[in-house]
Amino acid sequence: MRRDQREREFTEFYAASAAALRRTAYVVVRDWHVAEDLTQQAFAKLYVAWPRVREETRMAYARRTVVNECLSHLRRHRPETPTDAVPDRIVDAPDVRGDLDAALLLLPARQRAIVALRFLDDLSVAEVGRLLGIADGTVKSQTNRALETLRKRLPQLALEELR
Amino acid sequence: MTDHDLATLLRADVSATEPPGALDPAVPLRMGRRRIRRRMALGGIALVAVVGAATVVPFALLDPPPGEDRPADPAPYDAEEMPRIMDEHVRTVLDRHVGSLGPVTFSAQPEAISEELPPGRYDEAATMRVTYGSVIHRYQVSVLHAGSEAEGPVRRICHRETAARMAFVCRVTREDGMFVVQTLRAFQPTGVNPLNDRGYTVVRTDAVDEVPPGRLFFERSVKVIKSDTLLTYVTERVRAPTLLKANQTFKVPVDDLVEIGIDPALAIPVPDTP
Numbered sequence: 001m002r003r004d005q006r007e008r009e010f011t012e013f014y015a016a017s018a019a020a021l022r023r024t025a026y027v028v029v030r031d032w033h034v035a036e037d038l039t040q041q042a043f044a045k046l047y048v049a050w051p052r053v054r055e056e057t058r059m060a061y062a063r064r065t066v067v068n069e070c071l072s073h074l075r076r077h078r079p080e081t082p083t084d085a086v087p088d089r090i091v092d093a094p095d096v097r098g099d100l101d102a103a104l105l106l107l108p109a110r111q112r113a114i115v116a117l118r119f120l121d122d123l124s125v126a127e128v129g130r131l132l133g134i135a136d137g138t139v140k141s142q143t144n145r146a147l148e149t150l151r152k153r154l155p156q157l158a159l160e161e162l163r
Numbered sequence: 164m165t166d167h168d169l170a171t172l173l174r175a176d177v178s179a180t181e182p183p184g185a186l187d188p189a190v191p192l193r194m195g196r197r198r199i200r201r202r203m204a205l206g207g208i209a210l211v212a213v214v215g216a217a218t219v220v221p222f223a224l225l226d227p228p229p230g231e232d233r234p235a236d237p238a239p240y241d242a243e244e245m246p247r248i249m250d251e252h253v254r255t256v257l258d259r260h261v262g263s264l265g266p267v268t269f270s271a272q273p274e275a276i277s278e279e280l281p282p283g284r285y286d287e288a289a290t291m292r293v294t295y296g297s298v299i300h301r302y303q304v305s306v307l308h309a310g311s312e313a314e315g316p317v318r319r320i321c322h323r324e325t326a327a328r329m330a331f332v333c334r335v336t337r338e339d340g341m342f343v344v345q346t347l348r349a350f351q352p353t354g355v356n357p358l359n360d361r362g363y364t365v366v367r368t369d370a371v372d373e374v375p376p377g378r379l380f381f382e383r384s385v386k387v388i389k390s391d392t393l394l395t396y397v398t399e400r401v402r403a404p405t406l407l408k409a410n411q412t413f414k415v416p417v418d419d420l421v422e423i424g425i426d427p428a429l430a431i432p433v434p435d436t437p
Binding site: 010011014018026032033040045048050101115120122147150 | 170173176180182186190191192194196198336
């Protein structure tokens with residue numbers, strides 16, 4: 001493949017997909033600057049692999065690379081302190097956005113990635129399983145655990161929805 | 164909480180906090196190109212190693228066991244070699260775009276920057292600099308130890324600069340783990356004669372029209388923060404009456420300024436103070 005063709009195709013694909021992938025990365029790492037860096041690094045890897053990646057699988061490849069970059073970054077930096085002791089109930093929690101941030105940070109990194117892929121990117125259980133290289137059953141159980149944690153941390157959300 | 168609640172909440176959070184502005188494809192393109200170049204170089208080294216081994220093995224069988232004749236270690240840092248190394252590395256990149264770069268001017272300064280170090284004392288340098296061109300179109304690369312310029316929240320500082328209209332552009336990216344700050348600024352000389360290269364002050368972006376066109380300079384700068392104290396500055400500065408004219412006059416793409424800035428050969432240790 002000629003370099004100018006590769007760069008033209010890559011730039012078009014980047015323009016169409018980078019922002020969405022940065023959002024996915026943000027949900028996983030909870031920092032926009034880090035999300036941007038990791039997205040750029042993932043795209044650099046995609047650029048190297050470009051001639052080998054079929055057009056129909058580019059988005060899946062890019063998404064997998066972004067998520068892997070995020071998980072590797074979190075493994076190296078460990079900003080989170082996952083805990084089993086999630087508070088049963090938050091009595092006074094009016095700041096839903098701040099709560100969401102705190103609640104997501106309670107999740108282990110991979111659960112956060114599953115939440116991002118399923119609820120932000122709207123991927124199916126099977127697609128998430130393929131992307132992360134785990135069984136469908138694991139995706140389901142991890143999703144359930146993540147939702148359980150989030151429900152405990154964000155009880156007011158469902159109530160607000162019901163009003 | 165339903166699935167729908169969570170999806171709605173995530174999207175609201177993302178759209179409320181997402182920074183404005185599009186992502187720049189130049190960054191991954193540059194990183195990707197560099198990865199490819201590095202792989203090709205490693206492939207070349209591996210090929211040489213294989214050919215070398217094939218040539219050496221028959222002789223090795225005849226040779227005595229290896230003793231003192233080990234491969235040489237990489238050359239240790241030699242401050243006196245830095246003028247040549249800096250010129251070679253910088254010239255290789257600038258030559259792609261600048262027809263006749265002309266001779267290099269090298270300078271080395273200790274922490275007291277008013278002093279100029281002579282050859283033989285370059286190991287005391289806290290700053291080493293190569294300069295090409297003339298006052299009206301100058302290329303300069305500086306390698307320096309300056310903790311005050313390497314510290315601080317880079318992105319916030321950059322944001323403050325543009326908010327205060329001290330720069331037309333200030334962008335922060337990461338390259339190989341290093342912060343890279345790209346800026347575009349206007350300057351005017353401090354002296355009366357604009358061609359006396361005696362220092363410049365920044366012109367606010369909203370005050371450019373107030374400066375006589377003959378006194379306006381524009382500078383593209385790339386600052387690479389390599390460690391807690393080590394920085395590389397790469398600049399191209401032109402005299403131009405307007406920003407538009409300056410943009411037409413710049414010769415070296417920012418990507419190539421970055422390539423110079425992140426070059427690992429452009430580094431000096433913390434100076435020996437006598």
